[in-house]
Amino acid sequence: MRIKHRFTTSYCQDTGKLHKTLACNYEECVDCSDHSCPNVSRSQECPPNCKKRCKNQLSRIRMNTIPFVIAETRDKGKSLFAKTHISKETRLLYYAGEIISKAESLERLTKYEAEGVEHNYLFECGQFVCDPTKYGNAGKYANNSCDPNLETEQWKIHGTHKDYRAIFFTAVRDIPKGDELTIKYDFECDPSIERKCLCGETICTGSLNKLPLEPNKRSNKRSSSGASEKKKAKRL
Numbered sequence: 001m002r003i004k005h006r007f008t009t010s011y012c013q014d015t016g017k018l019h020k021t022l023a024c025n026y027e028e029c030v031d032c033s034d035h036s037c038p039n040v041s042r043s044q045e046c047p048p049n050c051k052k053r054c055k056n057q058l059s060r061i062r063m064n065t066i067p068f069v070i071a072e073t074r075d076k077g078k079s080l081f082a083k084t085h086i087s088k089e090t091r092l093l094y095y096a097g098e099i100i101s102k103a104e105s106l107e108r109l110t111k112y113e114a115e116g117v118e119h120n121y122l123f124e125c126g127q128f129v130c131d132p133t134k135y136g137n138a139g140k141y142a143n144n145s146c147d148p149n150l151e152t153e154q155w156k157i158h159g160t161h162k163d164y165r166a167i168f169f170t171a172v173r174d175i176p177k178g179d180e181l182t183i184k185y186d187f188e189c190d191p192s193i194e195r196k197c198l199c200g201e202t203i204c205t206g207s208l209n210k211l212p213l214e215p216n217k218r219s220n221k222r223s224s225s226g227a228s229e230k231k232k233a234k235r236l
Protein backbone atom coordinates (compact mmCIF):
# COMPACT_ATOMS: atom_id res chain seq x y z
CA MET A 1 0.00 0.00 0.00
CA ARG A 2 1.60 3.25 -1.06
CA ILE A 3 0.38 6.37 0.60
CA LYS A 4 0.15 9.28 -1.76
CA HIS A 5 -0.86 12.26 0.28
CA ARG A 6 -1.39 15.29 -1.89
CA PHE A 7 -2.18 18.69 -0.53
CA THR A 8 -3.75 21.05 -2.99
CA THR A 9 -3.25 24.80 -2.94
CA SER A 10 -6.41 25.21 -0.93
CA TYR A 11 -4.66 23.49 1.93
CA CYS A 12 -2.51 25.05 4.59
CA GLN A 13 -1.30 28.31 3.11
CA ASP A 14 -0.83 29.82 6.53
CA THR A 15 1.90 27.89 8.34
CA GLY A 16 0.95 29.73 11.55
CA LYS A 17 -2.07 27.47 11.69
CA LEU A 18 -0.19 24.18 11.82
CA HIS A 19 -1.00 21.76 14.57
CA LYS A 20 2.10 21.32 16.74
CA THR A 21 1.98 18.66 19.45
CA LEU A 22 4.30 18.78 22.43
CA ALA A 23 6.42 15.71 23.17
CA CYS A 24 4.99 13.64 25.99
CA ASN A 25 7.17 13.70 29.08
CA TYR A 26 4.67 12.28 31.54
CA GLU A 27 6.39 9.87 33.89
CA GLU A 28 3.38 7.54 33.96
CA CYS A 29 3.49 7.21 30.19
CA VAL A 30 5.79 4.40 29.04
CA ASP A 31 5.49 4.34 25.27
CA CYS A 32 2.56 6.61 24.27
CA SER A 33 0.40 3.60 23.49
CA ASP A 34 -2.49 4.26 25.88
CA HIS A 35 -4.39 7.01 27.62
CA SER A 36 -1.63 7.66 30.13
CA CYS A 37 -0.16 9.70 27.26
CA PRO A 38 -1.83 13.13 27.10
CA ASN A 39 -1.51 13.18 23.32
CA VAL A 40 -3.20 9.78 22.88
CA SER A 41 -5.97 10.83 25.23
CA ARG A 42 -6.57 13.92 23.07
CA SER A 43 -6.51 11.88 19.86
CA GLN A 44 -3.43 13.62 18.59
CA GLU A 45 -0.19 12.28 17.21
CA CYS A 46 3.06 12.87 19.14
CA PRO A 47 5.78 14.88 17.40
CA PRO A 48 8.67 13.05 15.69
CA ASN A 49 11.03 14.02 18.52
CA CYS A 50 8.95 12.35 21.26
CA LYS A 51 10.52 9.66 23.46
CA LYS A 52 12.45 6.87 21.77
CA ARG A 53 9.82 4.22 22.46
CA CYS A 54 6.90 6.44 21.40
CA LYS A 55 4.26 4.40 19.57
CA ASN A 56 2.02 7.35 18.82
CA GLN A 57 3.61 8.13 15.45
CA LEU A 58 0.53 7.27 13.43
CA SER A 59 1.25 9.03 10.17
CA ARG A 60 4.90 7.92 10.09
CA ILE A 61 4.64 4.21 10.98
CA ARG A 62 4.52 1.86 8.01
CA MET A 63 3.25 -1.71 8.39
CA ASN A 64 5.73 -4.43 7.43
CA THR A 65 3.02 -6.55 5.89
CA ILE A 66 -0.33 -5.42 4.62
CA PRO A 67 -3.04 -7.68 6.12
CA PHE A 68 -5.63 -7.08 3.39
CA VAL A 69 -6.17 -7.33 -0.35
CA ILE A 70 -8.38 -5.46 -2.80
CA ALA A 71 -10.84 -7.68 -4.67
CA GLU A 72 -14.09 -7.44 -6.65
CA THR A 73 -17.41 -8.10 -4.91
CA ARG A 74 -20.53 -9.41 -6.64
CA ASP A 75 -22.54 -6.19 -6.51
CA LYS A 76 -20.65 -3.39 -4.70
CA GLY A 77 -17.62 -2.90 -6.90
CA LYS A 78 -14.20 -3.44 -5.31
CA SER A 79 -13.65 -4.00 -1.60
CA LEU A 80 -11.01 -4.85 1.01
CA PHE A 81 -10.67 -8.40 2.37
CA ALA A 82 -8.61 -9.72 5.27
CA LYS A 83 -5.54 -11.55 3.93
CA THR A 84 -4.75 -12.91 7.40
CA HIS A 85 -6.47 -12.98 10.76
CA ILE A 86 -6.67 -9.38 12.02
CA SER A 87 -6.76 -8.82 15.77
CA LYS A 88 -9.16 -6.44 17.45
CA GLU A 89 -7.76 -2.91 17.81
CA THR A 90 -5.28 -3.29 14.94
CA ARG A 91 -4.97 0.08 13.24
CA LEU A 92 -5.06 -0.83 9.58
CA LEU A 93 -5.05 2.22 7.47
CA TYR A 94 -4.60 5.92 7.11
CA TYR A 95 -7.23 7.26 4.65
CA ALA A 96 -5.11 9.14 2.15
CA GLY A 97 -6.00 11.36 -0.77
CA GLU A 98 -6.05 14.96 -1.89
CA ILE A 99 -6.93 17.26 1.00
CA ILE A 100 -9.36 19.89 -0.25
CA SER A 101 -11.76 22.45 1.16
CA LYS A 102 -15.43 21.59 1.68
CA ALA A 103 -16.39 24.08 -1.04
CA GLU A 104 -14.10 22.36 -3.53
CA SER A 105 -15.47 18.95 -2.56
CA LEU A 106 -18.97 20.06 -3.57
CA GLU A 107 -17.67 21.21 -6.95
CA ARG A 108 -15.87 17.92 -7.41
CA LEU A 109 -18.98 15.91 -6.50
CA THR A 110 -20.85 17.65 -9.32
CA LYS A 111 -17.93 17.16 -11.70
CA TYR A 112 -17.53 13.45 -10.85
CA GLU A 113 -21.24 12.93 -11.34
CA ALA A 114 -21.04 14.54 -14.79
CA GLU A 115 -18.01 12.36 -15.62
CA GLY A 116 -19.95 9.24 -14.60
CA VAL A 117 -17.68 8.31 -11.68
CA GLU A 118 -19.60 5.43 -10.16
CA HIS A 119 -18.45 5.56 -6.54
CA ASN A 120 -18.18 8.30 -3.95
CA TYR A 121 -14.84 8.40 -2.11
CA LEU A 122 -15.03 11.77 -0.34
CA PHE A 123 -14.45 11.69 3.39
CA GLU A 124 -14.74 14.58 5.81
CA CYS A 125 -11.47 15.20 7.70
CA GLY A 126 -12.18 17.93 10.24
CA GLN A 127 -12.68 21.19 8.33
CA PHE A 128 -11.30 19.61 5.16
CA VAL A 129 -12.28 16.79 2.86
CA CYS A 130 -10.07 13.91 1.73
CA ASP A 131 -10.57 13.00 -1.92
CA PRO A 132 -8.81 9.78 -3.00
CA THR A 133 -10.76 9.50 -6.26
CA LYS A 134 -7.62 10.09 -8.35
CA TYR A 135 -4.77 10.06 -5.81
CA GLY A 136 -5.16 7.95 -2.71
CA ASN A 137 -4.52 4.59 -1.11
CA ALA A 138 -6.42 1.35 -0.55
CA GLY A 139 -8.66 3.01 2.06
CA LYS A 140 -10.90 4.21 -0.75
CA TYR A 141 -12.05 0.62 -1.35
CA ALA A 142 -13.60 0.09 2.10
CA ASN A 143 -17.27 -0.67 1.57
CA ASN A 144 -20.15 0.11 3.91
CA SER A 145 -21.74 -2.36 6.30
CA CYS A 146 -24.51 -1.91 8.85
CA ASP A 147 -22.45 -4.15 11.14
CA PRO A 148 -18.93 -2.94 10.30
CA ASN A 149 -15.77 -4.62 11.57
CA LEU A 150 -13.71 -1.41 11.30
CA GLU A 151 -14.28 1.90 12.99
CA THR A 152 -13.13 5.24 11.69
CA GLU A 153 -11.19 7.45 14.06
CA GLN A 154 -10.10 11.05 13.65
CA TRP A 155 -6.67 12.19 14.86
CA LYS A 156 -4.81 15.47 14.87
CA ILE A 157 -1.52 15.00 13.06
CA HIS A 158 1.57 16.91 14.07
CA GLY A 159 2.62 19.44 11.45
CA THR A 160 -0.62 19.49 9.47
CA HIS A 161 -3.32 22.17 9.50
CA LYS A 162 -4.86 22.53 12.96
CA ASP A 163 -8.34 21.95 11.53
CA TYR A 164 -7.38 18.83 9.58
CA ARG A 165 -8.16 15.40 11.08
CA ALA A 166 -6.58 12.26 9.72
CA ILE A 167 -8.89 9.28 9.35
CA PHE A 168 -7.70 5.87 10.55
CA PHE A 169 -9.48 2.52 10.20
CA THR A 170 -9.20 0.29 13.26
CA ALA A 171 -10.54 -3.25 13.80
CA VAL A 172 -13.40 -3.27 16.33
CA ARG A 173 -13.30 -7.05 16.72
CA ASP A 174 -11.15 -10.01 15.69
CA ILE A 175 -11.56 -10.45 11.93
CA PRO A 176 -11.09 -13.90 10.37
CA LYS A 177 -9.04 -14.31 7.20
CA GLY A 178 -11.20 -13.79 4.09
CA ASP A 179 -13.81 -11.51 5.69
CA GLU A 180 -14.71 -8.27 3.95
CA LEU A 181 -13.37 -5.20 5.80
CA THR A 182 -16.12 -2.66 6.23
CA ILE A 183 -16.87 0.70 7.81
CA LYS A 184 -20.12 2.58 8.46
CA TYR A 185 -20.58 5.43 6.00
CA ASP A 186 -23.53 7.39 7.30
CA PHE A 187 -23.40 9.53 4.15
CA GLU A 188 -24.48 13.05 5.05
CA CYS A 189 -26.29 14.03 1.89
CA ASP A 190 -29.58 14.89 0.32
CA PRO A 191 -31.96 12.26 1.83
CA SER A 192 -34.04 12.36 -1.34
CA ILE A 193 -31.16 10.65 -3.16
CA GLU A 194 -31.54 6.97 -2.49
CA ARG A 195 -28.34 5.04 -1.90
CA LYS A 196 -29.24 1.41 -1.43
CA CYS A 197 -27.10 -0.61 0.97
CA LEU A 198 -26.25 -4.12 -0.20
CA CYS A 199 -24.24 -5.18 2.84
CA GLY A 200 -26.52 -8.18 3.42
CA GLU A 201 -26.40 -8.00 7.22
CA THR A 202 -29.55 -9.04 9.07
CA ILE A 203 -29.62 -5.60 10.72
CA CYS A 204 -29.15 -3.78 7.38
CA THR A 205 -30.95 -0.41 7.31
CA GLY A 206 -31.19 -0.65 3.52
CA SER A 207 -29.46 2.70 3.03
CA LEU A 208 -25.96 4.14 2.84
CA ASN A 209 -27.28 7.47 4.09
CA LYS A 210 -27.26 8.57 7.66
CA LEU A 211 -30.79 7.88 8.83
CA PRO A 212 -32.47 9.89 11.57
CA LEU A 213 -32.59 7.99 14.84
CA GLU A 214 -35.98 6.70 15.91
CA PRO A 215 -37.04 8.60 19.06
CA ASN A 216 -36.83 5.57 21.35
CA LYS A 217 -33.33 4.72 20.11
CA ARG A 218 -31.90 8.17 20.78
CA SER A 219 -29.14 8.07 23.31
CA ASN A 220 -29.37 10.27 26.36
CA LYS A 221 -25.64 10.14 26.70
CA ARG A 222 -24.02 13.50 26.26
CA SER A 223 -20.77 13.79 24.46
CA SER A 224 -18.46 14.67 27.29
CA SER A 225 -15.42 16.77 26.69
CA GLY A 226 -13.59 13.65 27.87
CA ALA A 227 -10.38 13.59 25.97
CA SER A 228 -10.42 9.83 25.61
CA GLU A 229 -13.59 9.90 23.53
CA LYS A 230 -12.98 8.47 20.05
CA LYS A 231 -14.26 10.78 17.40
CA LYS A 232 -16.13 9.18 14.56
CA ALA A 233 -15.39 10.32 11.08
CA LYS A 234 -18.05 11.33 8.57
CA ARG A 235 -18.61 10.46 4.93
CA LEU A 236 -19.91 13.08 2.54
Ligand SMILES: C[S@@+](CC[C@H](N)C(=O)[O-])C[C@H]1O[C@@H](n2cnc3c(N)ncnc32)[C@H](O)[C@@H]1O
Binds near residue numbers: 140143144
Ligand atom coordinates in the same frame (compact mmCIF):
# COMPACT_ATOMS: atom_id res chain seq x y z
C1 LIG B 1 -15.59 4.42 -0.97
S1 LIG B 1 -16.31 3.58 -2.32
C2 LIG B 1 -15.98 1.91 -1.93
C3 LIG B 1 -15.25 1.20 -3.04
C4 LIG B 1 -16.09 0.90 -4.25
N1 LIG B 1 -16.86 -0.31 -4.02
C5 LIG B 1 -15.24 0.76 -5.49
O1 LIG B 1 -15.35 -0.23 -6.22
O2 LIG B 1 -14.41 1.64 -5.77
C6 LIG B 1 -17.99 3.86 -1.94
C7 LIG B 1 -18.94 3.36 -2.97
O3 LIG B 1 -18.98 1.92 -3.00
C8 LIG B 1 -20.33 1.46 -3.15
N2 LIG B 1 -20.70 0.76 -1.91
C9 LIG B 1 -19.97 0.63 -0.80
N3 LIG B 1 -20.60 -0.07 0.13
C10 LIG B 1 -21.79 -0.42 -0.38
C11 LIG B 1 -22.91 -1.15 0.13
N4 LIG B 1 -22.95 -1.67 1.33
N5 LIG B 1 -23.97 -1.28 -0.69
C12 LIG B 1 -23.99 -0.75 -1.94
N6 LIG B 1 -22.96 -0.06 -2.46
C13 LIG B 1 -21.87 0.11 -1.69
C14 LIG B 1 -21.16 2.72 -3.38
O4 LIG B 1 -21.21 2.93 -4.78
C15 LIG B 1 -20.34 3.82 -2.73
O5 LIG B 1 -20.55 5.10 -3.30
